[in-house]
Amino acid sequence: MNAVRRGIRNAFRNSMRTVGVVVILAVAIALSISMLIARDAVTNKINTVKASTGTTVSVSPKGFFGFNGGGTPLSMTTIDALLNLPNVTAVQESFSEELSSSKTSLTSPTPAGQLGSQFGNGGGFGASGSTTFVIPVRVIGTNSPGNAVVGGANGGGTEKLTSGVAFSPTSTADVAIVGSTLAAKNNLKVGSTFTAWNTKITVVGIFNAGSTFTDASVLMPLATVQKLADAPNEVTSATVIVNTIGNVSSVDTAVTKALGSSADVTSTQATTEAALSPLNSVKTISTYTLIGSVIGAAIILLLSMLMIVRERRREVGVLKALGAPNRSINSQFIAESTTFTILGAIVGFVVGIAISSPITSALVSASGGSTSSNTGGFVRRAGGFAPGGSGFSPPTGAFANRGSGAFHFGGFSNTITQIHTSAGWSTLFFALIAAVVIAALGSTVAAATIVRIRPAEVLRSE
Amino acid sequence: MLKVENLDKTFRTGAGDVHAVRDVSFEAKDGELVAIIGASGSGKSTLLSLLGLLDAPDKGSIDLDGIELANLDSPGRTQFRSRQVGFVFQQFNLIPNLSARENVKLALEFAHWPKNDRDARAHEMLNLVGLDASKADRRPAKLSGGEQQRVAIARAFAAQPQLILADEPTGSLDKATGQKIVELLRKVANTQKATVLVVTHDEKIAKKADRRLEIDDGILKEIT
Numbered sequence: 001m002n003a004v005r006r007g008i009r010n011a012f013r014n015s016m017r018t019v020g021v022v023v024i025l026a027v028a029i030a031l032s033i034s035m036l037i038a039r040d041a042v043t044n045k046i047n048t049v050k051a052s053t054g055t056t057v058s059v060s061p062k063g064f065f066g067f068n069g070g071g072t073p074l075s076m077t078t079i080d081a082l083l084n085l086p087n088v089t090a091v092q093e094s095f096s097e098e099l100s101s102s103k104t105s106l107t108s109p110t111p112a113g114q115l116g117s118q119f120g121n122g123g124g125f126g127a128s129g130s131t132t133f134v135i136p137v138r139v140i141g142t143n144s145p146g147n148a149v150v151g152g153a154n155g156g157g158t159e160k161l162t163s164g165v166a167f168s169p170t171s172t173a174d175v176a177i178v179g180s181t182l183a184a185k186n187n188l189k190v191g192s193t194f195t196a197w198n199t200k201i202t203v204v205g206i207f208n209a210g211s212t213f214t215d216a217s218v219l220m221p222l223a224t225v226q227k228l229a230d231a232p233n234e235v236t237s238a239t240v241i242v243n244t245i246g247n248v249s250s251v252d253t254a255v256t257k258a259l260g261s262s263a264d265v266t267s268t269q270a271t272t273e274a275a276l277s278p279l280n281s282v283k284t285i286s287t288y289t290l291i292g293s294v295i296g297a298a299i300i301l302l303l304s305m306l307m308i309v310r311e312r313r314r315e316v317g318v319l320k321a322l323g324a325p326n327r328s329i330n331s332q333f334i335a336e337s338t339t340f341t342i343l344g345a346i347v348g349f350v351v352g353i354a355i356s357s358p359i360t361s362a363l364v365s366a367s368g369g370s371t372s373s374n375t376g377g378f379v380r381r382a383g384g385f386a387p388g389g390s391g392f393s394p395p396t397g398a399f400a401n402r403g404s405g406a407f408h409f410g411g412f413s414n415t416i417t418q419i420h421t422s423a424g425w426s427t428l429f430f431a432l433i434a435a436v437v438i439a440a441l442g443s444t445v446a447a448a449t450i451v452r453i454r455p456a457e458v459l460r461s462e
Numbered sequence: 463m464l465k466v467e468n469l470d471k472t473f474r475t476g477a478g479d480v481h482a483v484r485d486v487s488f489e490a491k492d493g494e495l496v497a498i499i500g501a502s503g504s505g506k507s508t509l510l511s512l513l514g515l516l517d518a519p520d521k522g523s524i525d526l527d528g529i530e531l532a533n534l535d536s537p538g539r540t541q542f543r544s545r546q547v548g549f550v551f552q553q554f555n556l557i558p559n560l561s562a563r564e565n566v567k568l569a570l571e572f573a574h575w576p577k578n579d580r581d582a583r584a585h586e587m588l589n590l591v592g593l594d595a596s597k598a599d600r601r602p603a604k605l606s607g608g609e610q611q612r613v614a615i616a617r618a619f620a621a622q623p624q625l626i627l628a629d630e631p632t633g634s635l636d637k638a639t640g641q642k643i644v645e646l647l648r649k650v651a652n653t654q655k656a657t658v659l660v661v662t663h664d665e666k667i668a669k670k671a672d673r674r675l676e677i678d679d680g681i682l683k684e685i686t
């Protein structure tokens with residue numbers, strides 16, 4: 001029987017003690033596991049939310065809010081320079097104009113309605129205008145066809161071609177991709193033409209973005225719109241693409257610094273961080289509790305092993321007298337402590353996995369309950385919009401605030417607390433590593449004590 | 463053949479130095495049973511610890527079959543102890559959760575006996591000390607004191623050591639059993655040609671030895 005087998009057998013030498021040590025270890029390991037799972041679940045949720053917010057920073061002229069705000073268009077040269085900032089992979093630029101019936105042959109498919117009349121004529125909510133308001137046709141010049149309408153400024157959604165082809169990002173041709181409802185309203189097909197700024201424009205594609213507002217728009221090459229609108233080198237919005245989520249904040253700061261007071265720079269990062277702050281608290285709590293419970297388990301095992309070594313001092317002396325090397329005796333005690341740890345881990349894993357979901361929910365509820373009111377967006381109220389508890393979701397489901405600051409977080413805080421816990425292989429692997437660390441820490445001091453035992457002294461005390 | 467020369471050991475305590483073994487010299491032949499008698503605190507256990515390489519002497523030499531042991535380092539002492547020294551204790555000191563057979567095999571494991579031979583050797587030794595085969599798989603708690611000491615003797619001799627050190631081996635036994643144990647020690651010593659040193663208080667036990675040595679205040683002398 002080798003030292004390891006002797007150690008395993010020794011673990012069952014005193015059944016009462018074995019049960020006691022295993023139960024205490026199991027409690028500590030169960031706590032560790034549940035905290036590990038909670039931490040993983042919360043981390044996954046944080047990453048998911050962060051990933052859904054995208055890696056973009058939006059730039060718009062200071063005070064610009066769609067066509068309801070003011071501001072001066074940005075210089076394209078200035079925006080192009082943002083490409084040189086660290087961690088910036090691309091800059092998407094657009095120049096938007098709203099064309100009234102005097103500037104285009106197109107008719108908007110969107111009825112003005114009460115809101116259109118209200119905002120279009122500049123009156124208060126519920127006021128009736130003196131003339132009939134007609135929604136203008138929105139033309140977006142973009143150097144990024146395919147991503148031009150993402151975000152609030154350009155209508156939201158992601159345009160998908162339903163027919164035809166897209167134009168090149170650097171195109172200067174008098175071509176357009178027309179929103180599906182606008183195309184239907186004006187009987188446009190690929191190859192059809194319409195006029196804008198007294199110029200004949202050829203439809204090369206029809207797109208659908210799933211948004212009534214967006215699908216009533218026209219996408220054209222940026223250079224073409226700048227030329228026709230007599231606005232060379234002007235940009236009304238830009239989207240800076242960042243290489244990773246983790247760099248969004250630093251790029252946001254760098255862009256703000258580069259553009260100074262001429263632009264509003266927004267990213268979802270700050271809002272996301274604020275909304276995720278309860279989850280970050282839970283993550284911190286679970287991390288510290290995890291560390292504490294691992295250390296606690298190690299201390300429990302260490303004290304147990306110290307007690308056992310002390311109790312078996314004479315036996316260790318006899319083993320040494322018989323010629324057992326320290327290595328063999330250490331292996332025996334390490335095997336014994338590892339056996340305790342494995343038994344505790346088996347029970348602890350089962351219990352930990354079982355309690356991880358309610359513990360995570362309790363932690364998230366407790367933490368989120370005190371902070372959820374801070375994540376409120378805007379609610380529609382009589383007489384206008386005011387800060388409130390639950391608000392708009394962006395049109396595409398992305399928590400976008402890229403175009404003009406039109407969208408804010410609100411109701412999505414409700415989904416943040418819906419966390420799914422699961423014990424993945426990686427979690428269990430790390431838990432196993434933690435258990436081995438516990439066993440190693442727990443038996444280290446015991447092993448050091450064994451080395452110091454002198455058989456002559458032990459046997460002399462007979 | 464054991465040859466001890468000018469062995470000396472002093473312990474430093476808070477109350478001053480304790481000279482436990484003073485300039486001890488003696489010889490013992492293979493297969494010889496030597497009794498060491500002495501009062502409590504006379505230094506006999508310290509002498510046994512030095513001879514068993516459990517402690518290092520301050521000076522002097524211990525020569526076993528031509529090998530000088532006094533200067534061995536700690537791993538060397540451990541290795542030599544596992545193969546060439548056997549211990550028999552007053553309290554038997556069997557490992558309580560191992561059976562009689564497993565206790566004997568423990569000594570064989572530390573002496574690096576071939577794994578396949580250990581079972582047979584343990585069986586042979588338990589037979590030699592007269593332990594009923596039916597008791598070989600019992601734990602020490604299920605054996606009488608005499609039986610436990612037989613197991614301890616079987617364990618001490620199992621790896622065929624050259625030197626057996628028995629510290630009051632009959633101290634926890636009744637007289638009749640004690641006599642049998644000493645006879646057993648002599649028998650096994652003769653069978654295996656090992657030198658046996660028995661520390662005892664009991665004159666009757668000592669008289670059964672081939673030679674008697676007396677230790678007093680750390681000084682050893684032969685009783686003729």
